[in-house]
Amino acid sequence: MGNDAAIAAILDTVRRIPAGRVTSYGEVAARAGLKGRARMVGRVLGLAPDDDPVPWFRVLKSDGRIAFPVGSDAFKEQAKRLRKEGVKVSRDGRVDLAAFGWSHEQSLDELLWGSG
DNA sequence: AGCGTGACAAGGT
């Protein structure tokens, strides 16, 4: 897969992340057919222009933490946008992937109350 | 071409 195709695949994948859910750079790469190229995902999101809006803030590190340094402007912006969609973000930028992760497809209610 | 750097990940100490 060429570079342009890879970029398009990454952007498409990120646009498919549902509001109120998060995923990791690695998972985006894998779903885009670019397993092992998580670093490229971060790079592409960083370059993504405003003309081509993508929900970059729904992408976290594999451990569920925001990738930016705690306290940085980017960190605060990402936490703010996530919280606005109902995602719980701890002060140090942690998100519970079991509750809000994409393709867990399990609502927080189900998690708390149990499905059956 | 080589080397360092980076919005990463996985495995080990």
Place this chain on the structure above:
DNA sequence: GACCTTGCCACGC
């Protein structure tokens, strides 16, 4: 948990 190493790859020098 904090680090370190290895694998990954695009970029700028």
